[in-house]
Amino acid sequence: MxxxxxxxxxxxxxxxxxxxxxxxxxxxxxxxxxxxxxxxxxxxxxxxxxxxxxxxVSRKRGRPSNRRHTQDFRNHVLDLVRAHYPDFGPTFAREKLVERHGLGISKETLRQWMIESGLWTSRRERKRRIFQPRGRRDCFGELVQIDGSHHWWFEDRGPKCALLVYIDDATGKLLHLRFAKSENTFDYFQATKAYLQEWGKPIAFYSDKHGVFRTTHASEKDRSSGFTQFGRALYELNIDIICANTPQAKGRVERANLTLQDRLVKELRLRGISTIEAANTYVSEFIADFNARFGKEPYNPKDMHRPLAGHENLDGAMCHKEVRTVSQTLTLRYDKVLFILEPTELAKSVARQKVIVCDYPDGRLEIEHEGTTLPYRTFDTLRSVNRSEIVGNKRLDAVLAMVADMQAGRELKRSEKAPRRAGQTNHMFAIPDGSVSNGYQKRGQRPAPDRAAQP
Incomplete structure (x- = not known):
C-alpha cells in the first residue's frame, strides 16, 4: 500500500x-x-x-457500504425527482419525498445523487455572474448616481434614518447629501430641487428600482403619463432617469455609501450631532472635505449641467400632482377632503373640466387650471363634527359630544393612495391667502373644545 x-x-x-x-x-x-x-x-x-x-489501512477502503441504498431504490428516487421536482433543491425535494411518497433518505445522499445525474449543480460549480468594470463618464454632470442609504447615522444618539446621496459618475464627487426620516418622494423632491438650484440640470440621473423612481403600475402613480411623481417632475424639466438592473451597475454610489457609513458616522459622533436638522446643516462642510480627498478630475473638462429654461418652473415641477374633475357645483375631492372653489368667473368656466391638484413638499396645496391658481376653501369629511356648532338641543348635544370624543380618541386616517411624508403637519388646510380654514391649525390636530360656551 x-x-x-x-x-x-x-x-x-x-x-x-x-x-x-x-x-x-x-x-x-x-x-x-x-x-x-x-x-x-x-x-x-x-x-x-x-x-x-x-x-x-482500513479493510473497508474501496468497498461499498453495508448501509447503502440499492441501485433500484436510487433510480426510483431520481425518477420521482425528474417527474415532480426537477427545479427543487435537494433539501426541499427530500422533504417532499418524505411527505408525499414516504421515502426516507438523507438530504446529503440525495444531493450527491442529483449532482451525479445532472439534476443539481453544487455552489462551487455554479458560474458566478461576472460584473466587468465600467469606465467613468467623460464629462462632469453627464450622469449623476442617486441612492438612499438607511443606516444608524447617529448611532445610539438618535433614530435610524435615510441619507439621500447624489454623486457624479465622472469625478466621484459628492454633489448633494440630505438626511430624511425615510426614502420618499417628497424628500427626493426637496433634495433634487436643492441640487438643481446649486448645479443645474444633469443629462441623466442613475438610480435603482425603488418605487420613487420606477413603477410597474402606472395607473396607481400617475394616471396621465405613466411616470412616478418623481419621474414626471424630471420629465417636465427635460432630465432623464435610468434605472439600474443590479446594485453592481451603480457601484459608485454603493461604494460611496459604505465610505459614508464609516466616515460620516464618526464625524457626526465627534461633533455630537444627533438630529436630522443639525446633520443637514453640517453636510456641506463634509462634502467639501470628501471631494478634496477622493474627487477625481474628469477626462473632459466640459460641464454638462444645463441651466433651467425660461419656461421651466422648478417649484411647480417638484410637487405631487394629480388630476381631478371639477363638479357642476365647483367642488372636487382629494385625499378625502372636499375642496370648494370660490365662485369666480374662471372657476365657473372650469365646471366639469379637469384641474391639477399640486401638493408641495412644504405643505402648500394649490389647484391649477392652465397655469392659473384657483382659490378654494376646504370641507374635511373626517372632521365634520365641530363642538362649537352644537346648539341648545340637549339630546343632540349628548350624542354629538360622544361622537366628538370618539373621533378625538382615534387617529384620523387618510386615503392609502394619498401622498405621505414625514414632518409635514400643515398639509392641505392652508388656503392660498395664508389663513387657515375650518379653524384647524395643523393636520392631525383638533382644537380644544370650548366647554364654557356649551349650554
Whole structure:
C-alpha cells in the first residue's frame, strides 16, 4: 500500500507505531496521543508486524457500504425527482419525498445523487455572474448616481434614518447629501430641487428600482403619463432617469455609501450631532472635505449641467400632482377632503373640466387650471363634527359630544393612495391667502373644545 493512499489518521497511527518499535514512545503515550485505548494500540502493533503499513489501512477502503441504498431504490428516487421536482433543491425535494411518497433518505445522499445525474449543480460549480468594470463618464454632470442609504447615522444618539446621496459618475464627487426620516418622494423632491438650484440640470440621473423612481403600475402613480411623481417632475424639466438592473451597475454610489457609513458616522459622533436638522446643516462642510480627498478630475473638462429654461418652473415641477374633475357645483375631492372653489368667473368656466391638484413638499396645496391658481376653501369629511356648532338641543348635544370624543380618541386616517411624508403637519388646510380654514391649525390636530360656551 502506497503512503499516498493512506488517510491522515492512518499516517498518524503509522508514525506512532514506528516510534513504539524504535523505543521512542511507550504504548500508554501512543494511546493518549492517538485518543484510543491501549488494547487498540496492541492490535495495531500486531497488524503492523504482519503486513507492515498496509496492515494499518482500513479493510473497508474501496468497498461499498453495508448501509447503502440499492441501485433500484436510487433510480426510483431520481425518477420521482425528474417527474415532480426537477427545479427543487435537494433539501426541499427530500422533504417532499418524505411527505408525499414516504421515502426516507438523507438530504446529503440525495444531493450527491442529483449532482451525479445532472439534476443539481453544487455552489462551487455554479458560474458566478461576472460584473466587468465600467469606465467613468467623460464629462462632469453627464450622469449623476442617486441612492438612499438607511443606516444608524447617529448611532445610539438618535433614530435610524435615510441619507439621500447624489454623486457624479465622472469625478466621484459628492454633489448633494440630505438626511430624511425615510426614502420618499417628497424628500427626493426637496433634495433634487436643492441640487438643481446649486448645479443645474444633469443629462441623466442613475438610480435603482425603488418605487420613487420606477413603477410597474402606472395607473396607481400617475394616471396621465405613466411616470412616478418623481419621474414626471424630471420629465417636465427635460432630465432623464435610468434605472439600474443590479446594485453592481451603480457601484459608485454603493461604494460611496459604505465610505459614508464609516466616515460620516464618526464625524457626526465627534461633533455630537444627533438630529436630522443639525446633520443637514453640517453636510456641506463634509462634502467639501470628501471631494478634496477622493474627487477625481474628469477626462473632459466640459460641464454638462444645463441651466433651467425660461419656461421651466422648478417649484411647480417638484410637487405631487394629480388630476381631478371639477363638479357642476365647483367642488372636487382629494385625499378625502372636499375642496370648494370660490365662485369666480374662471372657476365657473372650469365646471366639469379637469384641474391639477399640486401638493408641495412644504405643505402648500394649490389647484391649477392652465397655469392659473384657483382659490378654494376646504370641507374635511373626517372632521365634520365641530363642538362649537352644537346648539341648545340637549339630546343632540349628548350624542354629538360622544361622537366628538370618539373621533378625538382615534387617529384620523387618510386615503392609502394619498401622498405621505414625514414632518409635514400643515398639509392641505392652508388656503392660498395664508389663513387657515375650518379653524384647524395643523393636520392631525383638533382644537380644544370650548366647554364654557356649551349650554
Amino acid at each position: 502506497s503512503l499516498i493512499t493512506m488517510s491522515q489518521k492512518e499516517l498518524n497511527r503509522l508514525e506512532a507505531i514506528q516510534k513504539i518499535r524504535a523505543r521512542r514512545l511507550s504504548v500508554v503515550q501512543a494511546a493518549e496521543l492517538l485518543h484510543i485505548s491501549r488494547s487498540q494500540v496492541h492490535r495495531l502493533l500486531q497488524a503492523y508486524d504482519r503486513a507492515g503499513a498496509d496492515g494499518l
